[in-house]
Amino acid sequence: MGVGKLEREVRYFFNEWELGICMLLSLFLQILLILAAPLRKIVSSKWLDSLLWSAYLLADGTAIFAIGLISSKQIFLNAPEKNILHTFWAPFLLAHLGGPDPISAFALEDNELWRRHLFSLFTQCIAVAYVFYQFLTPDKLLVPSLLMFLCGFIKYGERTYALYCASANTFRDSILKEPDPEKLTRDYFYSTFGAIRIEMHPKPDRMVETLNWMKATHLKTLELEVVRYAFRYFSVYKGLAVDLMFSTIQRDQSREFFTSCRHAFRIVEVELNFFYDVLFTKLPVVYHRFGFSCRAVSFLAIVTSLVLFHYADKKHLKAERFEVGITYTLLIGGIVLEVIAFFMLVFSDWTIVKLKPSPDLENRRYNPNKQSWEFTFSNFILRANVRRRKIICWLLNIGGVRGRGKDSVSKPTTDSRWAESISGYNFVYYCLHRRSGAYETLFDQFGLTAFLDGIVYVKQHPLPSYMKQFIFEELRMKSEMASDLDTARKICSARGEWVLETEGYSSCDLFLYVANVEYDESLLVWHIATEIWFTIDKGENIDGEQEYTRIAKLISDYMIYLLVMKPGMMSAVSRIGLIRFRDTCAVAKKFLRFSITEGQPEVESHRIFCEKLLRYQPELSAFSTEEDRGRSILLKAVRLAEELKKIEFRERWKIMNKVWVELLSYVAIHIKPNAHAQQLSKGGELVTIVWLLMTQLGLGDQFHPLFKS
Known part of the structure; x- marks a missing residue:
């Protein structure tokens, strides 16, 4: 008898709380992912990798399971009034399927599954719309439910589009330019008749001045210029991720620029951060006018839903107190996620390069004593990021790993962009x-x-600084020896x-x-x-x-x-x-x-x-x-x-x-390039740093000859 009573109580508990537990678990996983996912760039740990992998898979599974649970409860429960709040919860799960900005894909292979997510987007939207059709009326949370549905559609649409843009074929097509028939005809004429095409690409005096100034300036002072130069060379060499070729002109320009070890490693690290953002996050998708507009609409939608729900007649809904509490938790949690995502967007390197992509040092009118608002705000972003990384280092005790032992010749660098x-x-x-x-x-x-x-x-x-110096000197020496492509291939x-x-x-x-x-x-x-x-x-x-x-x-x-x-x-x-x-x-x-x-x-x-x-x-x-x-x-x-x-x-x-x-x-x-790219989500590897550095020093077989004077 006692066992039967216990069984009934357990069954009653699960019938009452199973959906609420799923909703809170789904929200918790979103918070965990948005806070922990950025650590993938700077932490090399199997435990963190396993935690994020589990949370990434469980987040989608929990949301899909909860949507199905809402549908089944509506069919089998003979209490339509009690299902109204459950119906209001459905679009929250659609937003959770969109995932947080810092992790649209866990691995590169996830990007190739964008069609699966597109199909899931439509099917889950149909499932949520069916739930609305069954139980919502204009006087029962219809407007806030539709607003949350709009928010969820935007979120899941962003993730699907981010996966589509980061897939190999789409990424390659976005880099390749439309062929110029006139240029192709001219090149064919020169190659056929043995003519010589004269292309003058002199080294600008400003670049010489820039290099000399960078060598004489402390690295922390140069952080803003490092980010901008990193974005410039990322824009040139991002085709490496899909194994594209580059011109000898690009090779010569990057060889002339990378002459200092401390700047070369720093710029390459920031470049790889841009690679990571493009391949594993939503950031490049959001950083457009349409992306910002969608983000503003989704934020206003969830805030408006909170206000409308707050002033709704709770007695008319006939909801339990704990269900009302879960609803408030979901709404406030959604707003918190939006605010965190907004600050992550603002305080990122993409904001700096969107404000001013070209380095100040190459502007002849640049006056270091006269600072623009873009310069001031960009430096504020960089300082805030350094403080944030200090907190992360303290919480995870990463600083101790980097800063102890005989290989540490300086204090741990909290501005590091990878595990180092x-x-x-x-x-x-x-x-x-x-x-x-x-x-x-x-x-x-x-x-x-x-x-x-x-x-x-x-x-x-x-990773000791003297080891970086030795590696760079060896690669730089070989780069100087590799005056032509054949020699470069032989060296590599x-x-x-x-x-x-x-x-x-x-x-x-x-x-x-x-x-x-x-x-x-x-x-x-x-x-x-x-x-x-x-x-x-x-x-x-x-x-x-x-x-x-x-x-x-x-x-x-x-x-x-x-x-x-x-x-x-x-x-x-x-x-x-x-x-x-x-x-x-x-x-x-x-x-x-x-x-x-x-x-x-x-x-x-x-x-x-x-x-x-x-x-x-x-x-x-x-x-x-x-x-x-x-x-x-x-x-x-x-x-x-x-x-x-x-x-x-x-x-x-x-x-x-x-x-x-x-x-x-x-x-x-x-x-293979995709193997290098995969390591970016696991704290990075020295071999990946060396790969990108070698390419920008003109070593490798990624270059093809052009007709030159």
Whole structure:
């Protein structure tokens, strides 16, 4: 009897509250997404990624389920008066399906599903209209319901249009210009008859003055100009996201501009933020007159609905008190979401470039002592964004991640536009701490291996400024060497050969480990050799050389992280890299049994393993088994380490640093553009920064020749 009574009470509770709970959950998910989604640009965290992924999927599912619940309650409940408030709730769910501005798409693949959302828009509008038809009359919340329906239609329409604009084909078509028949005829005439088309593109004196002024000015003072220059080069190179080609004129102009490391990295970071906004948010869709008009209409609609509902006769509606409270919560929550969205629109880089897209420094009449209102307001936006990021850093303790450790040479930068960290996955650490076979099999069955590996074995390090400087100098030097496109392609196709040739090691045995070797095998061999010498040299390190040795160490661990944890991203350059890694780990695990004594400290075990690995001499069988494949890589790594031993300490690390930068630049330029774009929603990756920087320095195969004087 007691069980039956409890069952009836539970059933009554769910019948009364299930719809209200769904409405409040839907509102909560919208608030969570609008506040947490902007963190995707600056935080690299599997936990945040999982949270947003769950909220993104659950938000749509909850809204669609609640609309269906409202329809079913109207059919099966014999109390039409009680359904009026439920009917008024339906258009709120349509607005929730539109989602918040900072996250129109969770992944790039969502943009390609715009047709599905368009179909859903029409079907859900029909469902809400049917609900209205059944129970609404002019004296029962008809006007506020229609106003909320208009608001919901605008919101969901914005999201669908944003997905459509960010889809690959639409994005490509929006960049491509209509062909000029006269220009095509002229080009055909010149190419056919061997004529030379003279195009004068002199470097303006103002650009020279601009570059000199930027080099002499503090970066914080230049933040406004950085945003405007970033938008300029984003407008030029946004076709990279869909693998378009560019002219040599554009190549020459960007090569001349990017001459300073601190400005180059900063501008590229802001550029990638514009890429993120175009591909994953509604911002570019809203930043039009029609978009602002729609946003104003939707805001006025929800405010008017609140006023009309407040003065409506609640007794005539025969609604429960908690239902009235939920309705007020939905209305006020909707207004709060609109206000937050408005401030996000105003305090964004798009407002700055809409006010004045061209940099002030290129205006000959520009007077830094005479500031316009656009300049003052834009600087106010930038300062407000810095304060907001400081609060975010404090709340999430991101500042500690960036600001601690031996790699932090300055205070954490709260104006950073990406995670500004570098992940590491170390072969030796993995071998020393590898899980048992039983746990490995169990986790494989549930598909948790990659997720747990990312937590246990992946280490985050702040990206040091000296490493940025070294990478930029290497790329800048190669850019100056690449005076023509053929040389640029040759440099970008090098995987260590170019460095060894230019440094005079082309006839050395080091060349055997970069030339005619598959890329993933070369990564593993150089990684193990680098780890051996980093461990050995760490105890004998000369003062002031720590930075020099850590560049190769950080890039080495980062490249193995990409190889193991991002196999889809690396598929363009590595097909069996993960298999090679596992085979080599299996061989190393057997070697560990005879090398390491249980109970030793981790640092000591690491050192002993590397020292004994340097004396590794296996016997290879005549058959190419999985074990022999792993032995071969270990043996090559040991022989490479022996070759490096012949080189003096500083020269050895100089060569290793340069080789690793070349291996990094090779993979950066060969990874597919959509794989780079996908990383923007996960805090960004160093390899993506290098990819865009290389392109703007004129390195790569994205350029085609024009007829020039």
